[in-house]
Every structure is written in C-alpha cells, then in structure tokens.
Amino acid sequence: MKKAEVYLYDKLAGILTEDDDGYTFQYDDHYIHSDNAEAISLTLPLSTKAYKDKVLFPFFDGLVPEGWLLNIAEKSWKINQLDRMSLLLACCRDCIGAVSIVEIKTEE
Secondary structure (H helix, E strand, C coil): EEEEEECCEEEEEEEEEEECEEEEEEEEEEHHCCCCCCCEECCCCCCCCEEECCCCHHHHHHHCCCCHHHHHHHHHHCCCCCCCHHHHHCCCCCCCCCCCEEEEEECC
C-alpha cells in the first residue's frame, strides 16, 4: 500500500491511498471543517465521504510530469511510467501551484 498526504497551500487537505482495490482520496476532517476549506480540484469537491476509483484520479495524474521530464524521472528513480502513484510520490512533493504530495512511509 502507498499513502500520501495531500497539501493545499501548505495545509493538510487529505490522504491519498493506493491499495489492491485501487485509489482512495479522503479529505482530512480538521481541514474540511475549517473556515478556509476549499476543494483541491473541481473534480474532487469537498466531501466527508471518501472518493474511490480503480485508476488514479485525473487531477493527481495530471500532476505527474510528461515528456522529457517524465523520462528523466523514470531513469533517475527507476520507476516504471505506468506506476503513476510512485511517480506522483517521487515528483510532486514540490509541484508548481498550490498542491503538494508528501509520501507517508508505512511499515509493511
């Protein structure tokens, strides 16, 4: 299982998880009930319910680099370009824009 904290403007907005069933994104309770809460994407509006899908949500997939930058990431970290969650974790800690993805290390 792979997990990541999703930050919006340096505030923890939620948790993204990849497991055998697919992907889950859950907004953080403290974040969603804060006065300044806003959705990280139009496709992931604020909700107390978890979002689930078999494929990586298009918003997160869009953060993964493309073209020559993807080739560099793939070669540098030896990550298959089809492993979108691993690429997201490796490349999107300091994205251009308001969102950042920080891996949660789990003991297996």
